[in-house]
Amino acid sequence: MIARVSELTIQYGKRVAVDRLDLELHTGEIALLLGPNGAGKSTTLSAMAGAVLPSNGSIVVDGEDLATAPRSARAKVGFADQPPALYEFFTVEEHVGFIAEARGAVKGAVDKVLADLSISKIAQRPCRELSFGMRQRVGLAAALVGPVKLVLLDETLNGLDPHAARAARATLRAAADAGGAILMSTHLLGVAERMCDRILVMDKGKLVADKRGDDVKALLSQGPSAVEDFYVSLIADEGPT
Secondary structure, eight states: OOEEEEEEEEEETTEEEEEEEEEEEOTTOEEEEEOOTTSSHHHHHHHHTTSSOOSEEEEEETTEETTTSHHHHHTTEEEEOSSOOOOTTSBHHHHHHHHHHHHTOOTTHHHHHHHHTTOGGGTTSBGGGOOHHHHHHHHHHHHHSSSOSEEEEESTTTTOOHHHHHHHHHHHHHHHHTTOEEEEEOSOHHHHTTTOSEEEEEETTEEEEEEETHHHHHHHTTOTTHHHHHHHHHSOOOOOO
């Protein structure tokens, strides 16, 4: 098991953003996290990355508890939030290299992840000069570089052109197959469903659906709109508030 979330609760004043969430992620999984705006997806991902403190509950990553061993636990987590947090005056290579060094990555790890995501050509470009799509790819590279076990992506596939999306899918699949686990939120179902083997749905801070294995294969076999239809059947459209 890569990660275990137990009774995770995050509350802001009287508002409960995440409500007693239980979740386990296993080696080799690419899990798709769906839900409407305000469902608690981003808050959950941030908490699992150690960026948000829970009000209650526990998060364990590869045997390390985020509360009692935060440094060692967070070193095993790669997180790309939205928008990606980049060191604006670093070059792409410097930014990803800084993250890699902090994680104790092996020599050549930076060159490899830049090549895998087809961004080697912009390695010497300052992050402040990057387009939205390029920033997304650099954020993904930083999340993946080094010996991470758990990769958390918050809408990171947004803004990628078809070639970039294909490279991202292949790189994420390779990371999962190498012994990691991926948990990603997105509204781009067509991109994500091509590689996911688990589908989670959150609503109002709670996990309301969890499909995996053969259930996911059966769902995807129903056609290109199957995941969207499944989601719509679970979540009511409440419109703007």
